[in-house]
Amino acid sequence: MKRPKKIALIIISILLTLYFIASVIVPKKVDAKYNTITLKPPYKVSAKAQELYNSLDFIADMHCDALLWKRNLLKKNDFGSVDIPRMIEANVSLQAFTIVTKAPKKMNFDNNTDETDAITLPYILQRRPINSWFNLTNRALAQCEALHEFENESKETFKIIKSVSDLEQYLANRKKNKNITAGFLGIEGMHALNGKLENVDKLYDAGVRMMSPVHFFDNKLGGSAHGVSKEGLTDFGKQVIKKMQAKNMIVDISHSSPKLLDDIFEISTKPIVSSHTGVQGTCQTVRNLSDKHLKQIAESGGLISVAMFEPATCNNTPASTAKAIKYCIDLVGVDYVALGSDFDGAIEIHTDITGLPIYVEELLKLNISKEDISKVMGGNVKRFMLKNLPR
Numbered sequence: 001m002k003r004p005k006k007i008a009l010i011i012i013s014i015l016l017t018l019y020f021i022a023s024v025i026v027p028k029k030v031d032a033k034y035n036t037i038t039l040k041p042p043y044k045v046s047a048k049a050q051e052l053y054n055s056l057d058f059i060a061d062m063h064c065d066a067l068l069w070k071r072n073l074l075k076k077n078d079f080g081s082v083d084i085p086r087m088i089e090a091n092v093s094l095q096a097f098t099i100v101t102k103a104p105k106k107m108n109f110d111n112n113t114d115e116t117d118a119i120t121l122p123y124i125l126q127r128r129p130i131n132s133w134f135n136l137t138n139r140a141l142a143q144c145e146a147l148h149e150f151e152n153e154s155k156e157t158f159k160i161i162k163s164v165s166d167l168e169q170y171l172a173n174r175k176k177n178k179n180i181t182a183g184f185l186g187i188e189g190m191h192a193l194n195g196k197l198e199n200v201d202k203l204y205d206a207g208v209r210m211m212s213p214v215h216f217f218d219n220k221l222g223g224s225a226h227g228v229s230k231e232g233l234t235d236f237g238k239q240v241i242k243k244m245q246a247k248n249m250i251v252d253i254s255h256s257s258p259k260l261l262d263d264i265f266e267i268s269t270k271p272i273v274s275s276h277t278g279v280q281g282t283c284q285t286v287r288n289l290s291d292k293h294l295k296q297i298a299e300s301g302g303l304i305s306v307a308m309f310e311p312a313t314c315n316n317t318p319a320s321t322a323k324a325i326k327y328c329i330d331l332v333g334v335d336y337v338a339l340g341s342d343f344d345g346a347i348e349i350h351t352d353i354t355g356l357p358i359y360v361e362e363l364l365k366l367n368i369s370k371e372d373i374s375k376v377m378g379g380n381v382k383r384f385m386l387k388n389l390p391r
């Protein structure tokens with residue numbers, strides 16, 4: 001072999017080895033660094049709260065970003081909030097796995113553009129498929145595929161719900177065996193469509209059943225609460241919402257600018273969900289919903305899924321989440337209120353998923369009845385999904 005060729009081969013092998021080592025070490029370190037938990041498990045609550053928690057027939061959470069980190073969800077991890085063993089341990093029936101495909105560097109709550117992208121490097125280091133490194137639709141498809149792989153390897157302990165009949169079958173199975181759990185796929189920010197309406201079909205075919213128009217920056221559909229324009233729905237945005245609702249995909253309004261919210265309610269013909277939100281009534285930040293929009297969600301027959309982290313509740317405690325839940329119940333009635341933790345959303349959260357009994361304890365302290373707690377903890381999600389998923 002000629003000398004320059006030999007040197008090139010040596011350099012390539014060194015680079016590949018370094019890449020391999022980095023891909024083993026870095027993603028786990030980044031995951032553990034960004035998804036922190038204030039109070040470590042195991043969690044203790046009063047006998048009354050634990051008994052009520054254990055009696056719940058369907059516990060559900062409408063938002064988590066666990067798929068972003070390439071974590072092995074089949075294994076019980078000692079970092080982050082969600083994996084399949086901990087979902088089963090927590091008696092959780094349904095977890096939304098919401099996909100993030102692009103996030104601005106130096107992300108903030110007030111003013112982000114789409115010019116930077118903090119997801120490219122993690123995708124490369126996570127050894128995702130090369131076609132997903134620089135392509136947002138493919139990034140979403142890679143996360144869908146990852147959840148399907150977990151389902152395939154879960155020995156029937158984990159099911160992805162895509163239809164009413166899937167859910168009915170799963171509910172029948174779960175009556176016989178509590179050691180199984182389920183999830184469904186969502187997307188945060190429809191820049192994941194790469195600007196193409198037909199990609200709605202592609203993502204639907206990959207199992208996605210819920211999508212929010214925007215995430216942290218404005219995109220081709222309209223303005224984010226954290227973007228620059230604060231605009232409403234574009235014509236493309238309107239086409240996408242219509243197409244989604246025709247396919248019985250759930251429209252999630254999380255992160256929308258107030259004008260975008262108004263426009264979505266104006267054209268929507270189906271129930272609207274906020275998969276992870278706080279409320280202006282207990283915490284005035286740009287990401288939280290006003291009373292007007294909370295009432296519009298309820299009028300649509302949708303769900304207000306209350307989040308569990310500081311920018312949503314102004315305090316990273318279960319008590320502050322419970323306070324926001326109570327506010328929603330008092331404002332619109334209990335039937336439209338749910339949990340939307342934002343587990344593993346690059347946030348500090350009070351507990352991992354096995355800490356959900358603490359939220360029951362806090363709801364009891366606010367004199368919320370057992371029946372209403374059962375609706376908030378998952379009963380409403382079950383009813384909603386049975387009614388609104390595709391047949």
Ligand SMILES: [Zn+2]
Nearest residue numbers: 188254276345
């Ligand atoms: Zn979010």
